[in-house]
Amino acid sequence: EPEVTQTPSHQVTQMGQEVILRCVPISNHLYFYWYRQILGQKVEFLVSFYNNEISEKSEIFDDQFSVERPDGSNFTLKIRSTKLEDSAMYFCASRPTENNSPLHFGNGTRLTVT
Amino acid sequence: QKEVEQNSGPLSVPEGAIASLNCTYSDRGSQSFFWYRQYSGKSPELIMFIYSNGDKEDGRFTAQLNKASQYVSLLIRDSQPSDSATYLCAGVNQGGKLIFGQGTELSVKP
Numbered sequence: 137e138p139e140v141t142q143t144p145s146h147q148v149t150q151m152g153q154e155v156i157l158r159c160v161p162i163s164n165h166l167y168f169y170w171y172r173q174i175l176g177q178k179v180e181f182l183v184s185f186y187n188n189e190i191s192e193k194s195e196i197f198d199d200q201f202s203v204e205r206p207d208g209s210n211f212t213l214k215i216r217s218t219k220l221e222d223s224a225m226y227f228c229a230s231r232p233t234e235n236n237s238p239l240h241f242g243n244g245t246r247l248t249v250t
Numbered sequence: 251q252k253e254v255e256q257n258s259g260p261l262s263v264p265e266g267a268i269a270s271l272n273c274t275y276s277d278r279g280s281q282s283f284f285w286y287r288q289y290s291g292k293s294p295e296l297i298m299f300i301y302s303n304g305d306k307e308d309g310r311f312t313a314q315l316n317k318a319s320q321y322v323s324l325l326i327r328d329s330q331p332s333d334s335a336t337y338l339c340a341g342v343n344q345g346g347k348l349i350f351g352q353g354t355e356l357s358v359k360p
Contacts, residue, residue, distance in 0.1 A: 169348070178352040179294060179338060192347055227293055229348075236282040236301055239348055241293040 138162045142228050142242035149218055149249055157213045157245045159228030168211045169229040169239060170203065172196070179227065185211065218249045253277055256339050256351035264359050269326040271354050273339030276320070283315060285324045286338040288353065294338055298324065329358040 141160045149155050161168050170182040183193040185203055202214045211230075215222055225246050229239040256273045263269045275283075282301045286294035300306045300313040300322070312325040322341070326333055336353040343349050 171350075179288075179350040181347050181349065184347055225291075225293075236299075236342070238284050238296050238299050240296070241286075244293045246291075 140242035146246045159211045161230035165230035171227045172224040174224045254351040259355040262357045271324040273322040279344035280341040284340045
């Protein structure tokens, strides 16, 4: 069964550094998402992406965050200058159509900012 | 007001019993709802989705949706210790994004 793949599984970075989290969505899916989950808290929406542009973003997704689909298969989340509070699990998800179809999640990247 | 609300638990049931997980939502325009299971440190795993009022059964799982009451539930029959996890209720809001509740921790005791 096709799956969403994320790399790396764990990223440790120092405060102020840039990080790029990578995702390969399922190949025939059209809608892409990033969510994050701070330890012990709920899964929070960050951003949705369709047709090579952001369709919606949350308050969390400020100017420090950006997303890109550079080559038609990868979908990346960049954090320009990481803060301690960016430490979380970051999940990429995709789905084939927008309405009613469930999201398929990758295994996540655990980001630790020190 | 939170868009999707769940009791955080923990909910503890004995092995073989029925576990009942509940969820309410605030956006009356929400059309589709999903139950995900999440083991500690892992990603959410889809269990069931429901779009229409009423019950939907899949093996030991039954999802129930009541749009008038803005209420979604998940029943797990013949609960097993391997069902112990956090169960996430999620709804698609009018803007088209999937919004999660905070999750209910389920513990099934042997």
